[in-house]
Amino acid sequence: MDEDCEESMRQEKRHIQTIRREKFSITADDSSSSTSQLSWSNPLTADLHQAVANLSAQLYAKDVHFLMELIQNAEDNEYPAGVEPSLEFIITSKDVTGTGAPATLLVFNNEIGFSRMNIESLCSVGLSTKKGRKKEGFIGEKGIGFKSVFLVSNRPYVFSNGYQIRFSDEPEKGCGIGYIVPEWVEERPNNHELESIYGMGKELPATTIILPLRPEKVKGVKKQLSEVHPELLLFLSKIKRLSVREHVEECSKEETLCSISISSCTGLVSMEDAGASSWYVELFSHEEDMKCQYYMWHQAFSVDPQSKTDGRKGVDMWNISLAFPLGERLNRRTVQAGIYAFLPTTMVTNFPFIIHSDFILASSRETILLDNEWNLGILDCVGPAFMLAFHTYVSNHSLPEIAKMLQSVPVHESSFPVLNNVREDIKDLLKEKAVLPCEGYSMGEQIDFCKPGEAVRLLPAFWKILNKAKERGLSLDNASFEGRFILHNLLDSKDFDGVLNFLGVSRLHDGNWYDRCIKRCDLAVNLCHDTYVDLICFMMDYPKSYKQFHFKSWQIPIRHVEHDTSSSNMHITMSNKVWYISDTKLYDWLYRWSQTFSSQTSSLYFMPAETQIAFAAHNRRQEIADWLCKKNRLEFITLDKFVQSSCRTDAKQMVHLAFFLYFTHVNNFAMEHTLRGICRNNLPVVDSCGSVHVGSKKFFLPASRSNWGKLFNRVNPFLGEKYIDIGEIYAEEREVNGNIAPKDSVLNFLIEYTSAVDIPLLQPPDVDLPILDAKLTCEQAFLLLDWVNNLTANYYYTMPKKFVSSLRCGRWVKTISGFDKPENCFLDEGRNSFMIFQITQSRPVAVIDEQYYEGRIASYSKALRQIGVTLATDGLSHTAIMKGFVSLAASNQMSGGRVLFLLNFVKHSKEKLLGDPLLLGQLKEKSWLVTSQGLLPPPASYFIRSEHEALLQLSDLPLVDKRFYGPRIGDYENELMFLGVMVNIEQVFRQIPMKLRFPADASLISRESALFLLKCIRKLGESEPEVLEKIKNFPWIKTIAGHKFPNECILYDMQWGLLMFSSKMPLIDVTYYGDDIWSFVMELKVIGVAVDLSDTEKKITDVFKSLLSSSSGPTCSDVAMILNYVKCISNRMPHALPDLVSCFSGVRFLKTRHGFRCPSESILFDPKWGTICTYVDLPLIDDGFHGINIYSYRSELKCLGAVVDFSEGPHFVARGLQLPKEPPGFFSAEAALMLLHCTGLLMKRSTDSALPEFFLAKIRDGKWLKTNIGYKSPKECVLIQSSWQSLLKPLNGPFVDEVFYGSQVHLYRDQLKAIGAIVDTHDVCFHVYTLLLSQQDNQVISPVLGFLEKNRWKPTSEAVNSGEIPLWLPERHGIEGKWVPSKLCVLHDKGNLFSVNNQPLHFLEKHYNKKMLRYFSFAFEVPHFPSIDAYLSLWCSWENGDHDELTVEECSSFWNYAVANWNQYANVVKEKIKKVPCTCTALGTIQLVDIENSAIPDDLELTSWFTLSNEEALFVWYPFEDSPTIPLRQLFDIYYEIGVKRLSEMVTSSVAFCIRNSSREDLVLKRRLIVSGLLKTLLGVLTGPRIRMPLRERHEAVLAVLNLKVCASDEPVMVDHVLVFPSLKEYSAKERRVMFLDKSAQTIFVHRGTFEKRHTSIEFITYFARAISSMLPLDMAYIYNDICRLIQTGIMFGFEEGAVKFILHTENLHIYTEDEEFLSALFSTEQSSTPSLRRSPRAGPSSLPSPPGFSQKKRSAEFIAVYRGTVL
Secondary structure (H helix, E strand, O other): OOHHHHHHHHHHHHHHHHHHHHHOOOOOOOOOOOHHHOOOOOHHHHHHHHHHHHOOOOOOOOOOHHHHHHHHHHHHOOOOOOOOOEEEEEEEOOOOOOOOOOOEEEEEEOOOOOOHHHHHHHOOOOOOOOOOOHHHOOOOOOOOHHHHHHHOEOOOEEEEOOEEEEOOOOOOOOOOOOOOOOEEOOOOOOHHHHHHHHOOOOOOOOEEEEEEEOHHHHHHHHHHHHOOOHHHHOOOOOOOEEEEEEEEOOOOEEEEEEEEEEEEEEEEEEEHHHOEEEEEEEEEEOOOOEEEEEEEEEEEEEOOHHHOOHHHOOOOEEEEEEEEEOOOOOOOOOOOOOEEEOEEOOOOOOOOOEEEOOOOEOOOOOOEOOOOHHHHHHHHHHHHHHHHHHHHHHHOOOHHHHHHHHOOOOOOOOOOHHHHHHHHHHHHHHHOOOOEEEOOOOOOOOOEEEOHHHEEEOOHHHHHHHHHHHHOOOOOOOOOOOOOEEEOHHHOOHHHHHHHHHOOOEEOOOHHHHHHHHHHOOHHHHOOHHHHHHHHHHHHHHHHHOHHHOOOOOOOOEEEEOOOOOOOOEEEEOOOOEEEOOOHHHHHHHHHHHOOOOOOOOOOOEOOHHHHHHHHHOOOHHHHHHHHHHOOOEEEOOHHHHHHHHOOOOHHHHHHHHHHHHHHHHOOOOOHHHHHHHHHHOOOEEOOOOOEEOOOOEEEOOHHHOHHHHHOOOOOOOHHHOEEEOOHHHHOOEEEOOEEEOOOHHHHHHHHHOOOEOOOOOOOOOOOOOOOOOOOOHHHHHHHHHHHHHHHHOOOOOOOHHHHHHHHHOOOEEEOOEEEOHHHEEEOOOOOHHHHHHHHOOOOOEEEOOOOOOOOHHHHHHHHHHOOOEEHHHHOOHHHHHHHHHHHHHOOOOOHHHHHHHHHHHHHOHHHHHOOHHHHHHHHHOOOEEEOOEEEOHHHOEOOOOOHHHHHHHEOOOEEOHHHHOHHHHHHHHHHHHHOOEOOHHHHHHHHHHHEOOOOOHHHOOHHHHHHHHHHHHHHOOOOHHHHHHHHOOOOEEEOOEEEOHHHOEOOOHHHOOOOOOOOOOEEOHHHHOHHHHHHHHHHHHOOOEOOHHHHHHHHHHHHHHHHOOOOOOOHHHHHHHHHHHHHHHHHOHHHHHHHHHHHHOOOOEEEOOEEEOHHHOEOOOHHHHOOOOOEOOOEEOHHHHOHHHHHHHHHHHHHOOEOOHHHOHHHHHHHEOOOOOOOOOOOHHHHHHHHHHHHHHHHHOOOOOOOHHHHHHHHHOOOEEEOOEEEOHHHOEOOOHHHHHHHOOOOOOEEOHHHHOHHHHHHHHHHHHOOOEOOHHHHHHHHHHHHOOOOOHHHHHHHHHHHHHOOOOOOHHHHHHOOOEEEEEOOOOOOEEEEEHHHEEOOOHHHHHHHOOOOOEEHHHOOOHHHHHHHHHHOOOOOOOOHHHHHHHHHHHHHOOOOEEOHHHHHHHHHHHHHOHHHHHHHHHHHOOEEEEEEOOOOEEEEEEHHHOEEOOOHHHHHHHHHHOOOOOEEOOOOOOOOOOOHHHHHHHHHHHOOEEHHHHEEEEEEEOOOOOHHHHHHHHHHHOOHHHHHHHHHHHHOOOOOOOHHHHHHHHHHHHOOEEEEEOOOEEEEEEEEOOOOOEEEEEEEEOEEEEOOOOEEEEEHHHHHOOOOOHHHHHHHHHHHHHOOOOOOHHHHHHHHHHHHHHHHOOOOHHHHHHHHHHOOOOOOHHHHHHHHHHOHHHHHHOOOOOOOOOOOOOOOOOOOOHHHOOOOHHHHHHHHOOOO
16 A cells, blocks of 8 residues: 555545544543543534434334435435446345444445445434435435444444444443444555455446345345346436345356346437426346336426425426336336335335325335325326327327337226326326327328227228238228227227226227218228228128117128120129139039120129139138028039030020030030030030931031941931031031040030930930931941840840831841841851752742852841841751761761761750750760870860860870861860760869879979969868879979979078079079969978978078088079078068077188187178287187178177177187287287277177176286386276376376377276276375375476365264374475474464464464465365364463463454353353453553453443552453454453453442532422433333333333432532452442432432533533443343433423324333323323323324424434334
8 A cells, every 4th residue: 555545545535533522522542532622512412412403313114215325325416427326235244344243234335435424424314415405406305324224233334435443332431322323444444355246357436335244134135136126227317337246265267147127218209398307228137038118207297386395306307217218127026116215115005107296205215105286196197198299199109109108007996096187187188189090191101190989990900901001002091980980900909998998099880980981981892802801801890799789781792893895803792693603613614604694694793713722722712602602692513503504495505515524524624424414405406417416315416427327328217316416517616615626626625525326336216217218328238237236135125116116117138039027038147058948948038149148147147136027047857967967876987077067066956956865865975076085075084175185194084186186176165064074174274183294304394283282282181091092192393403303392482582592492483483473382382392481491501501510511593592591581481480590500601710619609801800809819710711792791790699790799709819918019009909809899799898807817917008107907906087187297206198099998988997097086186195295396286186086085983083194284385384283284374373472383374375274174074174182282372381371363363263162161161261351541551361360341441440449350351342353242242251250249338428418409400300201211111012011010110200309509519439358359430420319228319500600511411321230120222222212302302292192103112091090090180281091002103283382493303213222
């Protein structure tokens, strides 16, 4: 500190000493001064007088209001230019003052600092420097300010501008006054401690207030600090930033509880004519990272004369500020205060804005006085201020901003009735002003406003429509009519329901208005199509939702388009029906074609396309459509209806209609069945003559392209029956309505969809055909016969009679003699038939001219017979023919030709032959049929069409010889069966068991024969076991290995996967048999063939085993084939894989480095194995033998048990590990890490993570791990973390080399631990500490100790308890030091007590920082301070030595420890201490004095008299103001428990001399001194809630006071005091007093001169109050002091009735009726002047008015009563 600072400090200190000396008469250095010599014009009296006039001793209802007072003081402070005024609160658990407080609150303010005047104000009551300066912007009011900190702190400190002072709530011994007496602070707290809390490197603000908190207040202060309201900065003109932080000493970190600031203040606008201004403030909450902007309004109003009050004298204007939050308010979970008086109150107004003004507050500062005229006058101005602020804001902002402001209207009622008046004022004012935005006539961005009463809210559904209209640019100028203004849409929402209802804005439900609005705004035309549908929906819903309004029906405006004009403009119809199509695509199609048929569809009204789409997309489309249909305004149109409406007689239009249907079909606008129905039933058709026909029954193909046209020469014979032929006009290529139809396309469409028919499919009506005399051509005749054939083929159809008759009677059949009727004609069917016919028949016939009919007429025999033509075979004798054939058969003359002729005869005569069974039987018995076994009768023969060759090869069956008869024999299979030949294959299969014969050479069996055998197996199944056995026992199946028996064969499926086959594998030759073999899988399986993997697996396995068992060993191809088979099985039959694996598990077929090995003993090479191959002998599979493809069978090898992954082979590593016993030249990092990886795998395999012992023996002993000092075995290594490297680098130890291995070595922490390495943090620390003990270099030891501290390592409890653990003590300057036992170490030497006295202890605070000190305490349990034994040993050394004089520092250090640990060590201290420190004032020394010769100075007045009278050290030492570290009361209590007596207990006092007057005069003095007001005050106190003395006892106590005698003298009273110690030493002192109470004599001795001015003599007032209080039977000292203060106040005013009444009232004390009657009895003469306070015991305090003129007194009893005492 430089000289200027020291000089400044000396000036401030002298200023404080001057205040103490001159203001409070405290003269610490002047021993000759006497209080009796003090001037009675002491400034304290003036202060008390001034305090009486201020009325400011009312304490707050809550402790936390001291925060508001401090904030208020900070706002009133002055700040340097260019500085952002800020206020910071920091609460810390650190006891920076050394007073033993559990927590301390520090207040930092960057003001200019305290001046001398400010300091003097702190040392006064009611002499605030802000007094009467309201106009200057000061917001302080109550006059208590800084004094409020005593609510939470016993000793507040103020550090400002060089001042370092504190105050105490305990009375100063020199003057008996507390709270305002300053004491200078020398030591703690110091700037370094404050900076450590405020922030190192940050300059401390000019002013710091330190409040060591009372223990019971800590929780409440923390809570309230965390709830500081963010909005309190709004109305403070200076402070721009406020923060609250919590500093935790233990972890040296801070937590921000609250941090708020004004981030911006913009947009200031002044309105001088209205005396108003507005601006925007943005508050920022730092800890929540939230902002909120507020619209601020300030307006000045002239003070109403009727509202003026004495507390606001000189104030002529009410300054009212309103804050409107324009977003979410910052409340931090605190109550949202609604009223501010510069600082927030606790009043929750329920208003969405904040009111601020210079309100007069209640004593608690929590609320304003709601019955105060001043406050009521302010509240009357809030409404006009709100109105002007609201109107100004909405007039100058956009709609979104107006919406925010509208939320500030006070919709909800307040819990305060007075504020509801404000709410009603605002409501009335807003209703009379145009403040609501409406939908108006203004163009551009200008907003129109209307009064709330003129505005209406539209229905939400209608608003939705209007909004969409506005989006389209539609003006709503015509919407506001009939004196109604539509509220702007942005505000017409649920969010504003409360505000709008509050302002009386109603919802419009008048349907007539909506109807007129729709018409006025022409919405039906101007709305977009989607919105138009919403409008229709609104019109539909309105009558249902608002029935109570009795609205008439709507005039529904329906949109349509005119199809008969070229314009596509939209029109509105109010009456016509409009067609609606649900399918939008079909709508477009029909509307476009409607223009083509405009003349036909003139009555149609189509919806516009866009409207149609909007209807289809609407979610209520069906409901709307049904409603419109019900209203007869809409009709659903279909394709059928459209066609019907378009039907006319105009042939051209009807052709176009057909084209329309064709294009509809092509474009998929209609379903097939719909088009067919229209075409068949409703479509008008134009025939070949150009006539239009409607309602036709049947349709013909056009004549030009039909059979009927050829037959009837294009003349429709059935026209009269509505059988219509389709005209050729439809076949033309034509363009219609922009669509081009190719030639014949429409005609073909009509033919298909009208189901047009032609001969022979036509079913004729029952009419005569026009061919009776027609000479039909050959083609016409065949058309007619085809027609008859087709009609007769229909079993359910019968030809009409007229139709058949006309066919039979018409001469249209050409014979060799001309045209004739069918019934006169004969058809010659053979060469001799006609001759036979001529012999057997007698009637004449005309033979049909077969040449005319081109030889094809015979094929129509059935049709000819149907129409009456006679056939040749109809008249032959079947019996004669049969006899001839029997004769030929008997004579073996049946040649091949004759057999075929016979079969042909049978084919045509089966029915007749059945009539002659005898001849038929004779024919069957004869052997005339040539077979493979010779001539046989038909029943003994077989004819099989398909398996003929197979049967010839495999059986002895007599088969018809196909080679002999030729291929034509196959045409007569049915005739052969008729004659008895067996042609059914089932019959053949039944003969197979007896006839089956295999050829001698199996290779001769053909493919067909083999397949036939399988068919036989399928047919026979297992019913013929002999046949199956015969088939199984013959090698007839061809395989790739030759012909094999069935049970040796395998049917291989390629879907099983690709296999490498051996030529020895008996796989069926599928190539030979073809795909047909797969249809006989089940049959093959029956005879033993393996057809699936389950059957194949064993056979293939046996083959493989035979291959592997060969003497030459398996080849690489054999192994590949096995692995390929395993792949197949794993894919297709995973369930069979275990059995397969078991077959190969023990077979040594894999070639490895160790020879052939089974799979489980083999390893497939992996790159990871390469890193350790040098140190491990592994059985790796030989890829030189197996080839590189062996690696493609990785999965298969794994299935067989081979090791293919590195993770599967750790057991090989364990068995083959070969580590060096001595340090190797090099052991690669990769190999080491891989070895650790293997170790981990072995640990995972073990259930208990244990490693095999043989492996552990190898790996632990091998020196293969690289450390900082070379290769070591694992048990010698230490693994340290990367973060430890910097700390342990100086220490050279066996640490695993992380640089060599990389950071991944830490991944193997568990493995290293398992093989013996030191890895656990605790073990590492112990090892490091062990290494450390051999070190003597501080530069090595210090960082390692930091490492131990960082990891919180702690030795074992046994080692710690022994106290022998070495601790390092470094020298301050150098690298050396020494190791000392921990039992000789202590962390701190508080006060440097032991260091100065050369005690054998080592204090670590001199060598280490705080972090390390905490660690030594935790780990080695080094005590923080010397033990009680050390302290007592030191004290005893002082007692027994020559150290008779002690320093203040030594006493402070020792007794500070004793006080702090008294509860724990009280008995030990009392036993050991024999002497106590006593102060020798004369010599200025502290001496050790025997306990029995010392006294506790509990009475400072007696102490001063004995100190002045004696030079010896009589009184125990205690700390003075310059060393306030020990609570005085607690120290005195300890002295007392040790055995030191109190001074007051050992002193006897008596009156030494007094000149007495007459008893009459004494009586007069008594009546003037012991007055009724005094006794009433005493009764009130004794009745109060803290004492509650029973009636009888309190009356006795008052009588004891009343019975005191009073003795007056002209000279001061001389009092003798005698002090007798327990050692019987005696000391005396004399005192001159103005008053003395001799209790033994029950007499008060007074000095007459002083008695006369007793109301102003501070000495008389003090002694008298003490004397009266001592007469009361009370044991509570604090009650005693409170009564003294009340009596002091009362005597200053002579215990006047008004003063007594006010004292009792302010102290919440009252007098019961019994006490009034008791006083009346004692002072009957004063009864009339003493009003009775008749209240029950449960009644509250008296509230009597002050007597007239009482408030005009210069001294105010009200203040003194409150200031002198606390609430009882």
